[in-house]
Amino acid sequence: MKKISFFEKNFSLLLTEQEIMRSIEKIANDINRDYELKNPLFIAVLNGAFMFAADLLKHIQIECDISFVKYSSYSGTTSTGNVTELIGLDVSPYQRHVIILEDIVDSGATIDLLRRSIYTRQPIDVKIATLFFKKVSYTMNIPISYSGIEVPNKFIIGYGLDIDGKGRNLRDVYQLED
Numbered sequence: 001m002k003k004i005s006f007f008e009k010n011f012s013l014l015l016t017e018q019e020i021m022r023s024i025e026k027i028a029n030d031i032n033r034d035y036e037l038k039n040p041l042f043i044a045v046l047n048g049a050f051m052f053a054a055d056l057l058k059h060i061q062i063e064c065d066i067s068f069v070k071y072s073s074y075s076g077t078t079s080t081g082n083v084t085e086l087i088g089l090d091v092s093p094y095q096r097h098v099i100i101l102e103d104i105v106d107s108g109a110t111i112d113l114l115r116r117s118i119y120t121r122q123p124i125d126v127k128i129a130t131l132f133f134k135k136v137s138y139t140m141n142i143p144i145s146y147s148g149i150e151v152p153n154k155f156i157i158g159y160g161l162d163i164d165g166k167g168r169n170l171r172d173v174y175q176l177e178d
Contacts, residue, residue, distance in 0.1 A: 002174075003174075003177075004167075004170070004174055006157065006163050006164075006166045006167055007163060007164065007166070009163065009176060009177075010176075010177045011157060011174035011175060011176055011177060012174060012175060012177055013172055013173075013174055014151065014152075014156060014172075014173045014174055015151075015158075015159075015172060015173040016172050017159070017171040017172055020131070020149070020159055020172075020173065021055065023148035023149050024052065024055050024056050024059065024131065024148065025059055026148070027056060027129055027131075027146045027148055028056055028059030028060055029059070031056075031060060031062075031099065031146060032059075032060060032061050032062055035062055035097060035099075036062055038062070038097050039062070039064060039065070039096075039097070040064050040065075040096070040097040040098065041064070041067065041091065041093055041096040041097065041098050041099070041123075042056075042065065042066040042067070042098075042099050042100075042101055043066075043067050043069060043089065043093075043099070043100050043114070044067075044068050044069075044101040045068075045069055045071055045101065045102050045110060045114065046068050046069065046070040046071075047070065047160070047162070047168065048102075048103030048104065048160045048161050048168070049101045049102055049103040049131075049160060050068075050160055051103075051159055051160035051168070052101060052102075052103050052131045052159075052160060053066065053068075053101050056101065056129075067090060069089050069114060071113070071114065089117070089118070089121075092121060093118050093121050093122075093123040093126075094121055094123065095123065095124055096123050096124060097123070097124050097125055097127075098118055098123045098124075098125065098126045098127070099126075099127045099128075099129050099145075099146075100115065100126065100127070100128050100129065101129050101130075102128065102129070102130040102131070103130070103131055103159075103160045103161055104130060104132040104133070104134065104151070104161060105128070105132070105133050105138060105144060105147075106134040106137045106138065106153075107137055107139050107140070108139055108140030108142060109139075109140075111128055111140070112140050112142060115142060127145040127146070128142060128143070128144050128145055128146070129144075129145060129146035129147075130146070130147055130148065131148040131149065131159075132148060132149055132150075132151045132156065133147045133148070133149070133150050133151065134150075134151055134152075134153050135150050136152075136153045137153050151173075151175075154176050155175070156173050156174065156175050156176070157170065157174055157176075158172050158173040158174050159171065159172070159173050161173065
């Protein structure tokens with residue numbers, strides 16, 4: 001099994017690039033079907049969702065727009081429990097179908113904060129699309145409309161996900177070993 005190390009922590013292969021790409025194509029097909037003629041606004045959460053957003057949009061065949069926000073809740077391999085907005089929304093979601101793009105949903109705190117903020121600006125609706133989903137640690141009652149791959153409740157890196165800024169560029173996804 002493929003292994004890597006960052007900051008004296010060992011990680012083993014969890015998902016290959018091919019598995020990730022198949023999941024992204026499925027999400028894109030579902031969105032293309034559900035939003036035909038609706039011109040959704042995608043809002044990608046930086047930094048982690050940049051790769052997911054880029055690859056997803058390559059498969060989106062409907063008219064759409066994209067914008068980015070930046071939130072932070074992690075320090076090293078641990079969630080701080082506090083979500084901080086670092087870069088806010090610069091496009092109006094007023095009377096738009098909005099799809100939030102997240103790299104990973106674990107507790108759901110980030111999407112809860114962002115979703116509430118968007119709803120104050122009167123969108124038609126707000127849906128969540130996540131590439132990775134830690135269902136066992138999800139604490140919100142917000143439906144996840146488009147979910148790619150359910151992952152174990154372990155810290156993961158690669159494909160946009162990082163450990164203190166490192167590992168985002170990895171094509172595959174690795175999980176922290178016990």
